[in-house]
Amino acid sequence: AQSVAQPEDQVNVAEGNPLTVKCTYSVSGNPYLFWYVQYPNRGLQFLLKYITGDNLVKGSYGFEAEFNKSQTSFHLKKPSALVSDSALYFCAVRASGDYKLSFGAGTTVTVRA
């Protein structure tokens, strides 16, 4: 079985400050890891993924994430948050060779001006 934990329901930061959204995972075999962002009443937008290779992955809108195998983590980061980054963020995992994605519960990010 595979699962994702996002330990924080909510993250609040001031604009211009660093933003971190935490994610840990459990999966059999090699993990494929993803971050998605969702704005109200919209579908999911892809931010970035880790499949293999460099542990630091850079994605859309200035986001990046670091794959840490020993800690089974894939935290999402942005050096300088914008008010427009306020949204719901989902971490997801699947095992290589499987199409099914398992999602975390989501973290609501609020960036205040």
Added chain:
Amino acid sequence: GAVVSQHPSWVICKSGTSVKIECRSLDFQATTMFWYRQFPKQSLMLMATSNEGSKATYEQGVEKDKFLINHASLTLSTLTVTSAHPEDSSFYICSGGGRESHEQYFGPGTRLTVT
């Protein structure tokens, strides 16, 4: 990136009627499509997985006779909510995956309200 559309984007129907939601992959062939349900401020719950030309595989607890899924072509999957009830009101999201892709491409979602 690959684009997935859903139609309608929102629908209101009366209790007891059926509603069909379409999911189309616009610029790629989706060999596998997924249907999710999302309640307000909650995560996505996978309802079923469908492969083109074969029957859908439903997740535990999802009524296959209530949520009919058809994946007749590599670019179209439909979800029909039969005899809808107010508790079926939700946000339904589809996604598609190509043969060579590691990721799923998500549609914009359909808001269903049953009155």
